Amino acid sequence: MTNGIVKSKTTNIIDEARIAKMKTTRSEELTSLSEAVIPGGVNSPVRAFKAVGGGPRFIERGSGPYMFDVDGNRYLDFCSSWGPLIFGHADPDIVKAITEQVQRGSTFGAVTEYEFNLAEFIVSHIDAVDKVRFVSSGTEAVMSAVRLARGYTGRDVVVKFDGCYHGHSDYLLVKAGSGLATFSQPSSAGISKGAAGETIVLPLDDDAALEKCFAEQGEKIAAVIIEGIPANNGLLIQRPEFVKLIRNLTEKHGALMILDEVITGFRIGMEGAAGMYGVTPDLLTYGKIVGGGLPVGAFGGRAEIMDKLSPNGPVYQAGTLSGNPLAMVAGLATLNKLADGKVYQRLEQNGALFVDALTAKLGDAVFKIARVGSIFWVVFQDEMPLSAAGIESAGIDRYNKRFRSALDSGYYLPPSGFEVCFISAAHTEEQLLTAAEVLGGIMGGSN
Numbered sequence: 001m002t003n004g005i006v007k008s009k010t011t012n013i014i015d016e017a018r019i020a021k022m023k024t025t026r027s028e029e030l031t032s033l034s035e036a037v038i039p040g041g042v043n044s045p046v047r048a049f050k051a052v053g054g055g056p057r058f059i060e061r062g063s064g065p066y067m068f069d070v071d072g073n074r075y076l077d078f079c080s081s082w083g084p085l086i087f088g089h090a091d092p093d094i095v096k097a098i099t100e101q102v103q104r105g106s107t108f109g110a111v112t113e114y115e116f117n118l119a120e121f122i123v124s125h126i127d128a129v130d131k132v133r134f135v136s137s138g139t140e141a142v143m144s145a146v147r148l149a150r151g152y153t154g155r156d157v158v159v160k161f162d163g164c165y166h167g168h169s170d171y172l173l174v175k176a177g178s179g180l181a182t183f184s185q186p187s188s189a190g191i192s193k194g195a196a197g198e199t200i201v202l203p204l205d206d207d208a209a210l211e212k213c214f215a216e217q218g219e220k221i222a223a224v225i226i227e228g229i230p231a232n233n234g235l236l237i238q239r240p241e242f243v244k245l246i247r248n249l250t251e252k253h254g255a256l257m258i259l260d261e262v263i264t265g266f267r268i269g270m271e272g273a274a275g276m277y278g279v280t281p282d283l284l285t286y287g288k289i290v291g292g293g294l295p296v297g298a299f300g301g302r303a304e305i306m307d308k309l310s311p312n313g314p315v316y317q318a319g320t321l322s323g324n325p326l327a328m329v330a331g332l333a334t335l336n337k338l339a340d341g342k343v344y345q346r347l348e349q350n351g352a353l354f355v356d357a358l359t360a361k362l363g364d365a366v367f368k369i370a371r372v373g374s375i376f377w378v379v380f381q382d383e384m385p386l387s388a389a390g391i392e393s394a395g396i397d398r399y400n401k402r403f404r405s406a407l408d409s410g411y412y413l414p415p416s417g418f419e420v421c422f423i424s425a426a427h428t429e430e431q432l433l434t435a436a437e438v439l440g441g442i443m444g445g446s447n
């Protein structure tokens, strides 16, 4: 048997015999071959499984909630390509939209009605967005929004929060310097001190640090950027008051608030975190779900700000494949299926069902589960962290150690304890309850 799904309701311990049967020879072969021609064998570092040890599995195809690897193993997928796949793999409606479009051509480098259709959908569903522009990744969306904020305000400094990820543009790939509200340090080689030096990194969930920062340098700040719900370094669900404080302080000091909804946009509801918190940011960034599984990003906001973009205004921004027709139709097919809100209701119910079952199974084990709708994160510590500093490395280690048992039992979790899990609309209640049973057994295990 090559699929890894355990049907037994009584599985407490991992079925060692069956795990031993999971064949990985082709994945191992492809790992060595790829390492020779692609740095680390991967095109995005976390795919190399370094945090969890052992090699990655090469995926051949996906269907609904499942992925299948090149050795024929089947996994129930909780990684969902890191968020885009809210309908699971190869959803028939999305496949149809892409297939029909690709036969008409895949890119024109000219204006199309598809861009208008997706833009109109977004503008009509999101209060804070009057105008939107499409790019090809979340990184690019954020990079462009930050440039626009600088161009609009005529200021240089950007404030971000420790534990938020906004893609890998130079001035956002930074970490806190020594002491609060000081300028930051590059968190990667190859980033100039100049680029990093224009970003201030503050702790999440810290009203005083934010207030102090604005009191001291409010007139230099172009923008404060925060993830809708920080979900790239654990799931750090912020107090609404903190998010509202960002809104108030930016407004008071003539800075812009950028809400990075690349992961939360269309994931936790039609209006994302902006809707959840009831705040109106100046600029919002999107990616992941908005492209229906194709490479896409988008940024939007008030017309008066967006019209500073070239060709209307002085802020340059462009892209050969921006607004790509395939991505536009895939995005629109996805959003159309979400528009009536029923999918969000079901994802909320299934998210609660799964987390309750997992909590029951874990019993007395030391852990916390953060969840917003269909995003969840299991952390092995007593206190629910609200900031990056609150995450205990021992808890992350514990997750990382258990990852491979889950994988070998047919559950594809994100290969790092800092990453969150996603439930898709393709996951059934039965699959989720079985998963809670098996994963609870693995996670609750000793050591």
Ligand SMILES: *Cc1c(COP(=O)(O)O)cnc(C)c1O
Pocket (backbone or CB within 6 Å): 136, 137, 138, 139, 140, 142, 165, 166, 167, 168, 227, 232, 260, 261, 262, 263, 287, 288, 296, 297
């Ligand atoms: C994924 C993500 C990004 C980066 O998007 P890419 O498409 O990977 O470039 C930026 N911000 C947030 C909040 C994200 O989750």
